[in-house]
Amino acid sequence: MSPRAHSAWLKTLGTLVAVLLAAVVLGVLSGQLWPVVTVTALGIVAWHYWRLHGVLSRLTARQRLVSPPISPSSNGIWNELDRLLYRSQAEMRNRKRRLIDMLRAYRAAAAALPDAIVVVERNSQRVQWFNEAATTLLGLQYPDDIGAALGERLQPLSVSHWLSAGRNAEPLMDEPSPIAPDVRLSLRLIPYSEELWLLVARDVSKLMRLEQVRRDFVANVSHELRTPLTVIHGYLDMLDPADQPEWAPMLAEMQRQSQRMTQLVEDLLTISRLEAQDRLPDESVAMAPMLTTLKREAEALSHQRHAIVIEDSAQVDLWGSTKELHSAFSNLVSNAVRYTPAGGTITIRFARDGDGAVLQVRDSGYGIPPAHLPRITERFYRVSTSRSRETGGTGLGLSIVKHVLNLHQARLEIESQVGLGSTFSSHFGAERVHHRDRRPALVSSASQ
Numbered sequence: 001m002s003p004r005a006h007s008a009w010l011k012t013l014g015t016l017v018a019v020l021l022a023a024v025v026l027g028v029l030s031g032q033l034w035p036v037v038t039v040t041a042l043g044i045v046a047w048h049y050w051r052l053h054g055v056l057s058r059l060t061a062r063q064r065l066v067s068p069p070i071s072p073s074s075n076g077i078w079n080e081l082d083r084l085l086y087r088s089q090a091e092m093r094n095r096k097r098r099l100i101d102m103l104r105a106y107r108a109a110a111a112a113l114p115d116a117i118v119v120v121e122r123n124s125q126r127v128q129w130f131n132e133a134a135t136t137l138l139g140l141q142y143p144d145d146i147g148a149a150l151g152e153r154l155q156p157l158s159v160s161h162w163l164s165a166g167r168n169a170e171p172l173m174d175e176p177s178p179i180a181p182d183v184r185l186s187l188r189l190i191p192y193s194e195e196l197w198l199l200v201a202r203d204v205s206k207l208m209r210l211e212q213v214r215r216d217f218v219a220n221v222s223h224e225l226r227t228p229l230t231v232i233h234g235y236l237d238m239l240d241p242a243d244q245p246e247w248a249p250m251l252a253e254m255q256r257q258s259q260r261m262t263q264l265v266e267d268l269l270t271i272s273r274l275e276a277q278d279r280l281p282d283e284s285v286a287m288a289p290m291l292t293t294l295k296r297e298a299e300a301l302s303h304q305r306h307a308i309v310i311e312d313s314a315q316v317d318l319w320g321s322t323k324e325l326h327s328a329f330s331n332l333v334s335n336a337v338r339y340t341p342a343g344g345t346i347t348i349r350f351a352r353d354g355d356g357a358v359l360q361v362r363d364s365g366y367g368i369p370p371a372h373l374p375r376i377t378e379r380f381y382r383v384s385t386s387r388s389r390e391t392g393g394t395g396l397g398l399s400i401v402k403h404v405l406n407l408h409q410a411r412l413e414i415e416s417q418v419g420l421g422s423t424f425s426s427h428f429g430a431e432r433v434h435h436r437d438r439r440p441a442l443v444s445s446a447s448q
């Protein structure tokens with residue numbers, strides 16, 4: 001008990017005792033001791049009851065309490081109780097006001113964000129709250145859409161399926177806005193509590209336009225370079241080094257460089273073509289002839305310097321584009337040959353991988369230091385520029401591989417140890433795999 005409450009308590013007790021003593025004295029003087037004391041005691045109980053009633057009715061009325069008067073005569077226990085009640089109510093009011101201010105500030109900040117923010121109830125997928133940008137970007141209207149089913153409200157945007165994927169939902173990168181198809185949106189789902197999720201939509205139209213400009217530029221430049229290069233290449237081929245023997249080394253270098261440039265332009269055009277495609281034709285890709293072709297190409301590139309081994313235990317074929325998959329796999333095979341010193345072994349293995357399948361290209365070559373692995377599929381990223389150039393690399397091979405695999409919803413995994421070799425594995429999901437019509441026995445062959 002606080003000292004103040006303690007002294008109020010003592011004062012009330014003192015007053016009680018004094019009043020009872022006065023009643024005793026009055027009773028003795030009037031010769032009516034018990035009636036006077038009884039009436040006084042009943043009076044005291046009634047007064048306390050009245051004060052208790054007052055406190056209870058003020059509390060139950062949920063009214064704003066008034067500050068009790070502070071005077072020397074008002075410091076009994078009931079006044080102290082009034083004062084404490086008033087103080088705790090005032091403190092509660094202040095705390096509530098601060099919380100409301102804070103909530104308002106957060107809501108104002110969320111409302112002012114340029115990204116559309118929608119709070120979605122997880123189970124029902126109904127809208128709980130959204131900011132102003134959700135009206136301009138997603139077309140949600142206040143207050144009609146509070147409580148609306150988000151999937152239905154955002155049609156034709158296919159978010160229902162995405163919302164059901166829940167925590168595993170991958171961000172949608174380039175979706176048309178439901179109210180203006182030329183506005184492109186990136187959408188992410190952020191689970192921030194058990195019941196509530198946040199849908200964030202960002203306008204990426206400008207970014208997409210810039211990306212398109214960049215793609216068009218690369219495609220156009222590559223295309224424009226093709227014709228002059230063909231001409232240069234053609235004339236270089238016509239020149240006979242025997243006519244001017246002293247020019248022979250220069251001529252050979254010019255031919256090599258124009259060959260490199262042609263390859264670079266072809267690779268850039270391949271990437272541009274892959275980037276422009278959302279999906280590829282789904283045809284049956286016969287893997288047995290594919291592996292035979294890869295082996296033949298590896299042997300042509302290796303000039304008998306490596307052992308080329310084929311292992312085919314999958315007994316399945318793939319769904320996808322034969323042309324693009326061949327381009328990806330042959331890039332992996334060509335890398336394996338180019339980055340493996342003479343005497344090494346290159347194994348091309350096609351096997352089941354759970355319900356899916358995996359095509360692995362394993363070499364016993366130079367290997368790649370771990371620090372380079374995260375960036376190795378970027379365009380023009382090379383571990384050793386000189387080795388890449390020497391072997392006729394453009395720096396675009398793995399970028400092409402990554403694009404082709406993405407278009408097949410496949411994943412590239414790279415394992416490598418410096419000095420021991422590398423394994424590039426292309427993992428295909430179950431939906432990309434189907435049984436072969438003819439089932440050849442396990443093929444395993446090697447050539448030196």
Ligand code: ADP
Binds near residue numbers: 377422
């Ligand atoms: P490049 O045309 O230079 O080979 P890629 O995109 O095909 O370009 O490969 C990028 C880089 O990754 C290469 O420059 C090389 O350093 C490294 N690399 C690719 N494949 C292998 C491999 N099998 N063994 C060692 N290094 C490799």
